[in-house]
Amino acid sequence: MDTQTYPLNALTQRPMAMYHSWDSQNAWLRQIHTHNYLFVNPRTAEANGFGDGDWIWIESPINKVRCMARFSEAVEPGTVWTWNAIGKAAGSWGLSPKANESQKGFLLNHVISEELPPCEAGEHMSNSDPVTGQAAWFDVRVRIYPAEAGEPEVTSPQFKPQKRVPGQDPKRGKWQAFVAGAFRKKAKIQE
Amino acid sequence: MTQLALVIDLNVCVGCHACVTSCKEWNTSGWAGPLTDQRPYDADPTGVFFNRVQTYEAGVFPNTETYHFPKSCLHCEDPPCVPVCPTGASYKREDNGVVLVDYDKCIGCKYCSWACPYGAREFDEQQKVMKKCTLCIDRITDMSLPESERKPACVLACPTRARIYGDIHDPDSEVSVAIREQGGYPLQPEWGTKPSNHYLPRRKTRIQIHEDELVRVDNPLKKEALPTLPEAGETLDDVAW
Amino acid sequence: MQDPTSRSDSDQGRVEVKETTCYMCACRCGIRVTLRDGEIRHIEGNPDHPLNKGAICAKGSSGIMKQYSPARLTKPLLRKQGAERGSSEFEEISWEHAFELIEGRLSKIRAEDPKKFALFTGRDQMQALTGMFAKQFGTPNYSAHGGFCSVNMAAGMIYTIGGSFWEFGGPDLDRAKLFIMIGTAEDHHSNPLKIALADFKRRGGRFISINPIRTGYSAIADEWVPIKPGTDGALIMAITHELIKQGLYDRDFLIKYTNSAELVVDDPSRDDHGLFRRFEMHIEEGCFDPENKLWWDIDLDREISTHTPGVDPRLMGEFKLEDGTPVKPAFQLLKDRVEEYTPEWAAHITGIPADTIRRLAHEMGVVARDQKIELPIQWTDTWGNDHDSVIGNPVAFHAMRGLAAHSNGFQSIRALSILMTLLGTIDRPGGFRHKAPFPRPIPPCPKPPNGPEAVQPNTPLDGMPLGWPSKPDDLFVDEDGEAVRLDKAFSWEYPLSVHGLMHNVITNAWRGDPYKIDTLLLFMANMAWNSSMNTENVRKMLTDKDESGEYKIPFLIVADAFQSETVAFADLVLPDTTYLERHDAMSMLDRPISEFDGPVDSVRIPVVPPRGDCKPFQEVLIELGSRLGLPAFVKEDGSRKFRDYPDFIVNYETSPGSGIGFLAGWRGKGGEKFLKGDPNPRQWEMYKENGCFYHYELPKSYQYMRNWNRGYLEWARAHSMIRYAEPITIHLYSEVLQRFRLAAQGKWPGRIPP
Amino acid sequence: MHPAFSVIFLTTLIGVGQGLFLALYTGQLYALANLLPAQSSNFYAVGSMVSLVLLFAGLIASFFHLGHPERAWRAATQWRTSWLSREVLALPAAMGLIFLYGTVHFFGLTKPLFVISGTLPVDFSLIIGGLGTLAVFGLFLCTAMIYASLRFIKAWYSPLTVANFLFLGIASGFMLASAFSAYQGNSLVGFYGTWAVIATLFGLLTRVATLYRNSHFRCKVDLKSAVGVHHSQLEQKAQGFMGGSFNTREFFHGKSQGLLNLIRYAFLLMVFAVPVILILLAYALESETLPLLAFGIQYLGLILERYHFFTEAQHPQNLYYQSMA
Known part of the structure; x- marks a missing residue:
């Protein structure tokens, strides 16, 4: 692993107010974590030429992701991190294709490979612990650099919006005032 | 008169947002509901919350401190949001000092939110009235609930018991003791609003290890001392008479 | 506006209050749900539940918005004819049609080659049922999500101390004085840890957090030690080095309760190099860890059998046995190993200053040694010695994915377990404490099948789909050493992969390496998004076709309650229920919610009816098991054995007459038995009346030192929680790993790699 | 603060209406003291009606700011x-009195009721005019004190705010009066014009003082005391x-500093410089339309001024809404 070109470690952490990808569909919880930033130590950011809130690329040997950076002094300079599984594919989880989760949120998994590059141990060795086969998520090494000025202010990669499936509720309206006892009628949820 | 309030212990608050959503859950179907959400499943969802948890960072790496900071209405003893209200919708209860809004009187002029330095009021864009933390007034005065549950929803939910509830005018209440003994402080005291809610500051527990404490007499390494083999060379004993 | 004090919320509409278990994350707190006119009005913590004691987190309180989420699936769906996979073009079908489709396809697979069916599940915490279904079907290709989550945490610690963090054990913060949390993010064992941590801090405990990031728990740490990711092993070994150098280890604990003093053959030229020197002794059948090893007696200066009363063995030094075999105590090997791992060496790797590392080591050592706790609890160890008190070294640890999710995870976590052992904190007050059914023998008894012949058409798998190898012969490889499982678990490349490698399933199936499969069933795992690595390419693999225009993964079934990203790629979608709509069991056979003081298990009882045609996945498995005629699901005459899932839970026994079922509480005809007893038809009602949980408190003398507590071990065997009542000595030195090293060097008598 | 256009129109419209009434009444007083030619009662009546229309328009605008106007x-x-x-309370009172004043003039009920010390004939309109003046000044005070009474919003919390509302109201009122006189073709254009200029200059003084003050004070509360760390x-x-959330929508204007500077220079020109020059030109050229143009520009400038007045306000609650992550 070429740690000169890819000097930084990239991690994800699970937020206390969301559990993996289960809670972007939750109207209350997604107001707390709507989209995710990449948290970077200010000195690391300055060394890579971008400011707080700028659009940047995270690149690993197999892929790259575009997202927004957020300065944080609460992270070790050699590490960048984001919240786990806040970013979603457009249109999934009952959300509108324009929801923050797909337009401003991103998924770090794209840059983490499930297999090691071919090595003497084998052609397709799993990117895991050799003793237990545990996925070595946090071994991923990345480099970060600012996105060009002209690039669209949307995270990448983007996917064709996922369609709603039969049996799913109709698209919810602009307002939702939940009062137990009267909600399902108002939100046109069939039982 | 009693002044009910919350004391929030920043020394143990881990920022899990339990107080945020348990409050929303209770109040949206309760007396002070509904707490309307706007664009709940679209871009930039927003909605009325009576309580929010914020995150702050202090200092530069590696001496960085991270603070989780729950903030809701502080139920001031001299609330600036009450006199300014033209219709009397914003009022402070005599019996327990809780500051409330009467939705039938509120004309939605938002003047009370201008007069609150803490930003503790949120306007319901659909119902067009001002809403705020009611200290779960419909719960704390509900005699059908057992004593242990006649507390605000956020206090019952908080896993680290960082939210203490009680009467700050009663010197022996849990809140008063906590404020006195752990240095409880109000927010923006300069304005003289005398906020009832207080916050307890962070405290560090340090250990002092003295060098001479490290190695005790019964150090296990002594047990491993190998018998010292005698050097092979001549000794006095061999040569002297 | 009505005066709030003049009304009670319980008078508004028809109010009911029901209790069940939350599932907004895998912590499974007890909750009390208030309904108003059939809709969920409020979800709060159940005050009497041992796990969360009335607390509830942000997710638990937002359960309402999951129940009424627009992402809910309500109908079984089949990919439209001619529609591309991933285009999310579906048509509604009936459950009957869905079952026929699956039954037809699976029975054909089962008749030809069961390996062609792969069942992989996510964060479902019910491996006992899904694992049993896979075993009954006969396919080896099964695992839950541990492989890509934190299986290192379980494996690393269980192969060392017979227990691990998360469900199986944890820090005893009630009595600890110093608590070190390494590599734990925001969540994991959430509410109980929050409750304990807050009380710990209030009592003046010192909390140190070692993590590259300071958020959540670390925010309230008294000291934050920023560390470079993946270097925790170096830090721990440097601390171990410092502890040994200063003599800050608990010698008495190491000698009695670990294999530190046991003599290891130390001559690279010999075939048994690195194995314990054992003398001949009659080993009764089934004993897994015979006590036929040796100590080196200090006074007599010669070898002697272990645990001989009155003997004080050496921990360090090199010796020669009578027959000339060069041996060293296991502790000496550890000392040699960490000799050059000085704090200075670790400083530039971890980014932590050397004197900070030294100070951390001193804090741990001195607190563990000088602030001992003594509880007046009498207990007897397995060697018959009576103790009239339990000693505790009040230094507790907690670690999770920060250590596990690295390629050096297993070793880092073993190093942490060794550090905790050096400090003498295993299953003692103020340190680490096991939770039922642990501690279990090292390694636990179940073994994976060890050859391709275990997979036969129309017959259940011979052996557990996931097990605990203890020697190369337990691997699941064929004659020329190739893996039998699709994800190559239990192969020479990944020998102790006790929870499989789910993150390689799709890639291997797509490439057809080791072989192609026919049907992949995914449950509660978002493999087209955040549960996969290399997601962008995995999505392409799911839609990739071979030359003949067929998908490389021919048939994909997705069971999910919500319109996740993976649903778009499914050929057949089975709508699952939410946790408020179904029966569930948090069973001792899976990952229970036990407390330190005894086993606890719990259930979910439906609070609201399922929406639309949603059907719990458990019912789907019972239905499929019955239709496919899998032995466990059908009577001798082939007729259906279980009406539905609740019936299955009540009447299923691991083996006929074993008395062990999914639920441990209220067994026996009248519900008077516990853990072991015949099925009790009213078991569900009894759970319902008791807040949906059963908490059995062990007698005080069984609650500590359980690896070597005769009373406890015999109680556990009597309740068939473990097979043997022998002491579970801590593997400071792992002979299991050495066996694999010897095999790699070709010196192992049994199987060796190709 | 986020400027609410309904409030901007409310305060500017009623400001002009009050100023216009004051101008009319000043005209009547001067006429009484024979310093000015007496005007026909029609002039006062129509003038009062215009002022009434402006006040009413302001009242309507304020309803758009309310969530529940039906309970106003x-x-x-x-x-x-x-x-x-x-x-x-003050607004309807002022409107009522102006209405009475207008009707009294309209029906010519200017017969003196009694005479003070032989020379000062006091008629009905004089009394009502006096009361109206008190009501108008009271209304100026109330409107301004709504903002000035909030002790946490330093930018507003000063007597300058009341002064600004007063002078700018009077200035625009007199400017309208001069335009109205010009339109009526009577000789008071100069008189009103000069008073309008004087009021405008006074307004300039207090407004610039406010601008200077607001850019130089340090907010008394900072994040340390807001969070207590x-x-x-x-x-x-x-x-x-x-x-x-409401906290980020209501209290943040979200405008770039460049735009705010532009608005500042624009209103300084349109409220002060341009109207004064136009009035002086109007004298020189005796033109009929210039005063009307001056009033128009000044009023538009006033809208920008009130907009800027909102954006200047830094609310302490903004300390709690700085970053998103």
């Missing part, structure tokens, strides 16, 4: 404590939500 009557009940409540480098990372 309640806004009058808390006059003991709330300046907004007092304004809700006394650390020199304290910074917010997450405000608890990411899709915006």
Whole structure:
């Protein structure tokens, strides 16, 4: 692993107010974590030429992701991190294709490979612990650099919006005032 | 008169947002509901919350401190949001000092939110009235609930018991003791609003290890001392008479 | 506006209050749900539940918005004819049609080659049922999500101390004085840890957090030690080095309760190099860890059998046995190993200053040694010695994915377990404490099948789909050493992969390496998004076709309650229920919610009816098991054995007459038995009346030192929680790993790699 | 603060209406003292009607600011404590008196009721005019005190705010009066024009003083006391939500500093410089239309001024909503 070109470690952490990808569909919880930033130590950011809130690329040997950076002094300079599984594919989880989760949120998994590059141990060795086969998520090494000025202010990669499936509720309206006892009628949820 | 309030212990608050959503859950179907959400499943969802948890960072790496900071209405003893209200919708209860809004009187002029330095009021864009933390007034005065549950929803939910509830005018209440003994402080005291809610500051527990404490007499390494083999060379004993 | 004090919320509409278990994350707190006119009005913590004691987190309180989420699936769906996979073009079908489709396809697979069916599940915490279904079907290709989550945490610690963090054990913060949390993010064992941590801090405990990031728990740490990711092993070994150098280890604990003093053959030229020197002794059948090893007696200066009363063995030094075999105590090997791992060496790797590392080591050592706790609890160890008190070294640890999710995870976590052992904190007050059914023998008894012949058409798998190898012969490889499982678990490349490698399933199936499969069933795992690595390419693999225009993964079934990203790629979608709509069991056979003081298990009882045609996945498995005629699901005459899932839970026994079922509480005809007893038809009602949980408190003398507590071990065997009542000595030195090293060097008598 | 156009129109419109009435009444007083030619009662009547229309338009605009206009009557009940409540009383009172003043003139009921010390004939309109003046000044005070009474918003919390509202109201009122006189073709254009210029200049003084003051004071409260963590480098990372809330919509204008500077220069020109020059030109050229143009420009400038007045206000609650993460 070429740690000169890819000097930084990239991690994800699970937020206390969301559990993996289960809670972007939750109207209350997604107001707390709507989209995710990449948290970077200010000195690391300055060394890579971008400011707080700028659009940047995270690149690993197999892929790259575009997202927004957020300065944080609460992270070790050699590490960048984001919240786990806040970013979603457009249109999934009952959300509108324009929801923050797909337009401003991103998924770090794209840059983490499930297999090691071919090595003497084998052609397709799993990117895991050799003793237990545990996925070595946090071994991923990345480099970060600012996105060009002209690039669209949307995270990448983007996917064709996922369609709603039969049996799913109709698209919810602009307002939702939940009062137990009267909600399902108002939100046109069939039982 | 009693002044009910919350004391929030920043020394143990881990920022899990339990107080945020348990409050929303209770109040949206309760007396002070509904707490309307706007664009709940679209871009930039927003909605009325009576309580929010914020995150702050202090200092530069590696001496960085991270603070989780729950903030809701502080139920001031001299609330600036009450006199300014033209219709009397914003009022402070005599019996327990809780500051409330009467939705039938509120004309939605938002003047009370201008007069609150803490930003503790949120306007319901659909119902067009001002809403705020009611200290779960419909719960704390509900005699059908057992004593242990006649507390605000956020206090019952908080896993680290960082939210203490009680009467700050009663010197022996849990809140008063906590404020006195752990240095409880109000927010923006300069304005003289005398906020009832207080916050307890962070405290560090340090250990002092003295060098001479490290190695005790019964150090296990002594047990491993190998018998010292005698050097092979001549000794006095061999040569002297 | 009505005066709030003049009304009670319980008078508004028809109010009911029901209790069940939350599932907004895998912590499974007890909750009390208030309904108003059939809709969920409020979800709060159940005050009497041992796990969360009335607390509830942000997710638990937002359960309402999951129940009424627009992402809910309500109908079984089949990919439209001619529609591309991933285009999310579906048509509604009936459950009957869905079952026929699956039954037809699976029975054909089962008749030809069961390996062609792969069942992989996510964060479902019910491996006992899904694992049993896979075993009954006969396919080896099964695992839950541990492989890509934190299986290192379980494996690393269980192969060392017979227990691990998360469900199986944890820090005893009630009595600890110093608590070190390494590599734990925001969540994991959430509410109980929050409750304990807050009380710990209030009592003046010192909390140190070692993590590259300071958020959540670390925010309230008294000291934050920023560390470079993946270097925790170096830090721990440097601390171990410092502890040994200063003599800050608990010698008495190491000698009695670990294999530190046991003599290891130390001559690279010999075939048994690195194995314990054992003398001949009659080993009764089934004993897994015979006590036929040796100590080196200090006074007599010669070898002697272990645990001989009155003997004080050496921990360090090199010796020669009578027959000339060069041996060293296991502790000496550890000392040699960490000799050059000085704090200075670790400083530039971890980014932590050397004197900070030294100070951390001193804090741990001195607190563990000088602030001992003594509880007046009498207990007897397995060697018959009576103790009239339990000693505790009040230094507790907690670690999770920060250590596990690295390629050096297993070793880092073993190093942490060794550090905790050096400090003498295993299953003692103020340190680490096991939770039922642990501690279990090292390694636990179940073994994976060890050859391709275990997979036969129309017959259940011979052996557990996931097990605990203890020697190369337990691997699941064929004659020329190739893996039998699709994800190559239990192969020479990944020998102790006790929870499989789910993150390689799709890639291997797509490439057809080791072989192609026919049907992949995914449950509660978002493999087209955040549960996969290399997601962008995995999505392409799911839609990739071979030359003949067929998908490389021919048939994909997705069971999910919500319109996740993976649903778009499914050929057949089975709508699952939410946790408020179904029966569930948090069973001792899976990952229970036990407390330190005894086993606890719990259930979910439906609070609201399922929406639309949603059907719990458990019912789907019972239905499929019955239709496919899998032995466990059908009577001798082939007729259906279980009406539905609740019936299955009540009447299923691991083996006929074993008395062990999914639920441990209220067994026996009248519900008077516990853990072991015949099925009790009213078991569900009894759970319902008791807040949906059963908490059995062990007698005080069984609650500590359980690896070597005769009373406890015999109680556990009597309740068939473990097979043997022998002491579970801590593997400071792992002979299991050495066996694999010897095999790699070709010196192992049994199987060796190709 | 986020400028609310309904409030901007309310305060500017009623300001002009009040100023116009004051101009009319000043004209009547001067005429009484024979310093000015007496005007026909029609002039006063129509003038009062225009002022009434402006006040009414302002009242309508204020309803757009309310969530529940149907209960607006309640806004009058808390006059003991709330300046907004007092304004809700003062406005109708002023309108009523101006209406009376207008009708008295319209029906020519200017027969003196009694004479003071032989020379000063006091008729009905004089009394009502006096009361009206008091009501108008009271209304100016109430409107301004709504903002000036909020002690946390330093930019507003000063007597200069009341002065600004007063002078700018009078200036625009007299400017309209001169335009109205020009339109009527009577000789008071110069008189009103000069008073309008004087009021405008006074307005300039207090407005510039406010601008200077607002750019030089240090906010009394900072994040340390807002959160209670006394650390020199304290910074917010997450405000608890990411899709915006009432707190970020109502108290943040979200405009770039460049735009605000532009608005500032624009209103300084349009409210002060241009109208004064136009009035002087009007004298020189005796033109009919220039005063009307001057008033028009000044009024537009006033809208920008009131807009800027809102954006200048830094609310302490903004300390809690700085960053999203």
